[in-house]
Amino acid sequence: MDLLSRPLLNVGIMSGTQIEFSLPKGAERRQVSLVDGCVCYQGRLYPSLEFNVGSFTLYGVTIGVDFHWERSRDLDYAGILSFIVEGDKITAVNKVDVEEYLLSVISSEMKSSAEVEFLKAHAVISRSWVLSQLRSRRENKAKVKAARPKGMVDSPKRHIQWFDHEDHTAFDVCADDHCQRYQGLCMAVGENVRTALQETCGEVLVYDGKICDARFSKCCGGTTELFSTCWEDVDYPYLQSVKDPFCDTSDPDILSQVLNDYDLETRDFFRWEQRYTQKELSELVRKRSGVDFGTIEDLVPVERGASGRIKRLMVVGSKRKMEIGKELIIRRWLSESHLKSSAFEISREGTDFVLEGKGWGHGVGLCQIGAAVMASKGYGYKEILAYYYPGSEIEKRYE
Ligand SMILES: [Zn+2]
Ligand SMILES: [Zn+2]
Incomplete structure (x- = not known):
């Protein structure tokens, strides 16, 4: 290239x-x-x-x-x-300027007190992602929309939908979590963030000469997930499911490196629990989906991804049964905002529903908590990236 x-x-x-x-x-x-x-x-x-x-x-x-x-x-x-x-x-x-943008993104996404090697890993994947967005949007402006429509199967029996970044047509990326959180100059930029960007300036993650689609999420929950569980039905050799022995931590020093203050409001992410009475769940799903299932009688996982994230879930109501997916739809329909992940087991206590879950986010690619732990144990950013994106390499694309 x-x-x-x-x-x-x-x-x-x-x-x-x-x-x-x-x-x-x-x-x-x-x-x-x-x-x-x-x-x-x-x-x-x-x-x-x-x-x-x-x-x-x-x-x-x-x-x-x-x-x-x-x-x-x-x-x-x-x-x-x-x-x-x-x-x-x-x-x-x-x-x-793209490096200015990254300075803010890295500062918005993480504490500037984070370990330099962790920040460097993040700088490389954030840059890879944004450059690949830029390239695909500008090269195939018209083609992109036609060739990769937002995934959707909507019938009385199935609602399978996913959301990807191709939505934007008038600009390259948005400033929110849909793309990467960008809060302009308001984020105080620390010395470590500046160092991380300077030392990796222009570096991107590539596989077979092409910039990787370097996805990342907060916490995989112990195993990373495959692309096809969350988005289009394709998988990439560098987005395999890997075991992650690192992200099971409650060390406040590590967590405060990765999570900004408002994210610290959410601490139970490696393992979590959500309970609903049958009435609460039935009303919630009706409100969130716009579909009247009657009383929800059962939730049955139909297909799970490699990390245990549910890809297709059968919602069984007194009035109708519907298979829903992919992971983000499941997280939205079963929560006032979003369930932390779709990696959960369902059990009943009386008529109540108990969801016991693991991880926070889609779980594909780099696990931020795991990567922060790796950096604290002395791993360098190249080792961290090689761990979460097996087979990928780092290449410098500009000075
Ligand atoms: Zn966006
Ligand atoms: Zn992890």
Whole structure:
């Protein structure tokens, strides 16, 4: 593959019919609003609008959309601000140097006090992911959507759906957990994060000369999962299921390296339990799925992935039976927000349902807690990456 020059990335930050912002950051508030399908700014209409004054503030940015840590913040950013119209909303897009973007992503995702080798591993996979997004979107803009539609089988008997990153058409990546959490300049960047990025500048993970789809999640629960359990029905040689003896930890020093403060609200992730009365579960599933199952009488795993994550689950109600999947649908339909993972056993206590689960997230690729433990035991970032992405190599794509 050709060497890339250091690319600029288009990051979709927020959408709305009205967006408040400041130029430069912290200055007086201004606003744009949607009028007649255009961006209306100071009484004039524009098809799109771009500001390049070096920095800006956006007000009321939602982070953790739909997750239990969802909250709204005012955030500062570096680089160019543009407003584009997408459907019936305006989207604020930040054009930013890819290494700048990564500085913020790594700082948003993890504590800057984390071990350098762990941060380096994360820098490489975050960079790999974002460069592969950029390349596939720009090379096959039209083709991508046509060739890889969002997976969906919806019939009265089956609802199998998955979500991947191809959703964005107007920008490269979004700023939330759907892609990678990006909170602009608001994250204080620590020395370790800066070092990790400088020492791995331009390095990506490759397999057979192609940039890897380097997925990662919070905690695999003891075994990592296969791609096909969560997304499209394909698997990759470097995303095998591996045993992870590292992530069973409750060491607060390690956890505080990986989990930001609001993530520390969730500590029970290696093993967890969720209980529902039959009535609670029946109402919850009706509310979350929009499907009236009547009273839920049973939950039967139909197929599990290599880590134990349920890929297809039979929901048996008094009015109907339906097979649902993949893992994210199962996590959404069985929780007010999201179950931590779909790796759970189901038992009954009287009429109550008890879900005993392991892990947090889809479990594919690098396990963040496990990788942090490996770094604390003295493993280098290359060893960590080789462990979670067997057969992959590291290649420098730009200086
Ligand atoms: Zn996204
Ligand atoms: Zn793990």
